[in-house]
Amino acid sequence: MKTFKTISLTAVCLVLGIIVAWQYRSVKMNQVLAQYEKKNVSEIIEELLIEKNNNENLKQRIQELQKEVDTFKAGETGVRENVEALERSVLAARVKAGLETVKGAGLIITIEAGGLKTVEDRHIEELINELKASDVQAISVNDERIVAMSEIRKAGDYIMVNGNQLVPPYTIKAIGQADNMERSLRLLGGVLEKFQYFEFKTTLKKEENVVIPAIREEYIKTDMLTPVVQ
Amino acid sequence: MSKGLRAITFILFFIFGLLINLQFKGIIMAEPKNGATAKELAAQLELEKRENEKLMEQLTNIEAEREMLWRNIGDNLNNQEINELLKKRDYEFLRAGLVTVSGRGVVITMEDAPAVGELDIEEYIIHDNNVNDILDELKVNGAQAISVNGERVVLTTKPVCAGPTIIVNESRYPPPYVIKAIGDPDVLYDAIENMPQVAFMRLTNIRIDVEKQEEITINRYRMYSTLENSLKGLEVVN
Numbered sequence: 130m131k132t133f134k135t136i137s138l139t140a141v142c143l144v145l146g147i148i149v150a151w152q153y154r155s156v157k158m159n160q161v162l163a164q165y166e167k168k169n170v171s172e173i174i175e176e177l178l179i180e181k182n183n184n185e186n187l188k189q190r191i192q193e194l195q196k197e198v199d200t201f202k203a204g205e206t207g208v209r210e211n212v213e214a215l216e217r218s219v220l221a222a223r224v225k226a227g228l229e230t231v232k233g234a235g236l237i238i239t240i241e242a243g244g245l246k247t248v249e250d251r252h253i254e255e256l257i258n259e260l261k262a263s264d265v266q267a268i269s270v271n272d273e274r275i276v277a278m279s280e281i282r283k284a285g286d287y288i289m290v291n292g293n294q295l296v297p298p299y300t301i302k303a304i305g306q307a308d309n310m311e312r313s314l315r316l317l318g319g320v321l322e323k324f325q326y327f328e329f330k331t332t333l334k335k336e337e338n339v340v341i342p343a344i345r346e347e348y349i350k351t352d353m354l355t356p357v358v359q
Numbered sequence: 360m361s362k363g364l365r366a367i368t369f370i371l372f373f374i375f376g377l378l379i380n381l382q383f384k385g386i387i388m389a390e391p392k393n394g395a396t397a398k399e400l401a402a403q404l405e406l407e408k409r410e411n412e413k414l415m416e417q418l419t420n421i422e423a424e425r426e427m428l429w430r431n432i433g434d435n436l437n438n439q440e441i442n443e444l445l446k447k448r449d450y451e452f453l454r455a456g457l458v459t460v461s462g463r464g465v466v467i468t469m470e471d472a473p474a475v476g477e478l479d480i481e482e483y484i485i486h487d488n489n490v491n492d493i494l495d496e497l498k499v500n501g502a503q504a505i506s507v508n509g510e511r512v513v514l515t516t517k518p519v520c521a522g523p524t525i526i527v528n529e530s531r532y533p534p535p536y537v538i539k540a541i542g543d544p545d546v547l548y549d550a551i552e553n554m555p556q557v558a559f560m561r562l563t564n565i566r567i568d569v570e571k572q573e574e575i576t577i578n579r580y581r582m583y584s585t586l587e588n589s590l591k592g593l594e595v596v597n
Contacts, residue, residue, distance in 0.1 A: 134364065138364075138367075138368065138371075141368070141371055141372070141375065142371065144375070145371060145374065145375050145378070148375070148378050148379065148382065149378065151382070152378060152381065152382050155382070170396060170397050170400060172524075173397065173400045173401055173404055174400060175531075176404055176531050177400060177403060177404045177407060179526075179529055179530070179531065180404060180407040180408060180411060181407055182529075183411060183529060183530075183583050184407060184410050184411055184414060186583035186584045187411070187414040187415070187418060187583055188414065189584070190418060190582070190583065190584055190585060191414065191417055191418055191421060193585060194418070194421045194422065194425060195421060197425060198421060198424055198425050198428065201425070201428050202428070208438065208440075208441075211429075211432060211441060212440055212441065212444065215429075215441065215444040215445065215448055216444065217587065218448055218586060218587075219444065219447055219448045219451050220595065221586040221587050221590055222448065222451040222452050222454070222455040222457060222586065223451050223454075223455070224590050224593060224595060225455040225456075225457070225513075225514075225586065225589070225590065226451065226454045226455035226456070227514065228451075228454070229595050229596075230595070230596040230597070231593045231594065231595060231596060232593070232594045232595075232596045233592045233593045233594055234592065254491075254495060258491060258517050261514070261515055261516070261517035262517045262519055264515070265514075265515060266515075266590065266591075266592055266593050267514075267593065268514070275514065276514055277456055277512060277513045277514050277516070278498050278502060278503065278504075278505075278512075279498065280495065280498040280499040281495070282499050304592065304593060305592070340596060349454045350501075350503055351453050351454055351460075351503060352503075353462045353463065353464075353503050353541055353542060353543075354453065354460040354461075354462050354503055354504055354541060355460060355461050355462055356449070356453055356458045356459070356460055357458075357459040357460060357461050357576060
């Protein structure tokens with residue numbers, strides 16, 4: 130009887146120990162998983178929204194192209210229409226590249242040093258990057274058009290954009306959703322608040338007709354690029 | 360003795376029962392709440408991604424078909440005007456970043472530090488600023504085409520930090536970040552290697568490899584809407 134009791138007690142203790150260990154591990158594991166999953170859910174949702182939006186746009190684009198191809202095949206388009214369609218796409222590409230002067234609603238921002246600190250290239254760069262992040266269509270600094278490969282650098286006390294020296298006050302023009310752009314610039318701890326700290330004098334004005342000049346033809350270089358036929 | 364043993368056994372079984380109860384509850388509670396939503400969303404995302412691939416393929420096919428039709432018009436009708444325009448269009452598309460290109464240049468690979476040391480964790484991961492600094496340096500040194508993880512850099516490209524990943528042109532990419540640039544390989548290589556920011560990042564074991572290459576291919580800008588739609592709100596001034 131005594132041996133039986135000892136054996137049964139040992140068995141219970143053994144099972145208990147295993148369960149405690151198991152429980153401990155599973156609690157720890159759940160904590161790790163929950164943390165990981167929490168981070169992932171918001172990330173997954175964000176990515177899902179982007180992906181859905183992309184697919185929606187893609188479907189529209191494909192439909193549009195299909196229509197074009199169909200009318201093409203049906204022989205319904207005359208020579209004149211074809212020429213016009215091609216000219217339109219040439220112009221659109223030139224606008225995209227920044228080779229055409231454009232007009233539209235947007236923002237005009239001026240920046241000038243007010244205290245001891247001068248306005249530097251990286252301040253302008255920061256401002257421009259903020260605009261890029263809020264769906265801008267065209268940007269210029271003192272009427273120098275910013276294009277895909279535009280460089281902004283320091284040149285003594287001034288800045289150089291596209292190889293041209295600019296002097297303050299700096300006027301940045303941007304065509305796009307003015308409200309969105311203004312909001313992202315005015316964010317707490319955003320670019321404008323930082324500029325205040327440097328005692329820069331800044332003005333920000335919404336305009337219906339912002340005109341942004343084209344970049345010089347020779348600025349966009351392609352001599353090192355070989356088109357790849359797909 | 361027998362009473363003491365009984366009391367101990369009672370306590371043991373009590374705890375035993377409690378634990379089984381807890382464990383059971385834990386399993387029931389934990390599974391559906393955390394697992395299903397994340398799993399469901401991930402599955403949905405996977406579906407959308409596959410759909411995206413299919414649509415991209417469709418788009419490529421239909422673009423090729425339209426291109427053939429254009430060329431046919433030019434050739435069959437021996438239409439000089441169309442042929443001239445097609446040539447002009449190809450050139451303007453090349454300048455706008457709408458054509459895939461190849462050439463000499465550098466490939467830069469950036470990856471977060473493998474382990475966190477005694478500094479703040481922020482010092483061991485790559486931020487959008489770090490990527491932007493490198494893009495600016497490449498532009499200053501004459502790069503003619505740049506891509507970040509396969510996404511062509513155009514005017515509106517601005518890598519944005521989103522947790523441990525970055526968003527470039529509407530798509531999300533985890534590290535490593537691969538920046539390709541076509542330009543003079545020696546100039547670009549020296550410029551990047553001499554950046555103080557690069558030296559700082561290397562101090563915290565962030566990996567930055569710069570490699571000169573003779574043949575780099577850089578994708579065209581992936582357009583999800585028509586060229587004309589993407590320019591909404593702009594009016595050309597002559």
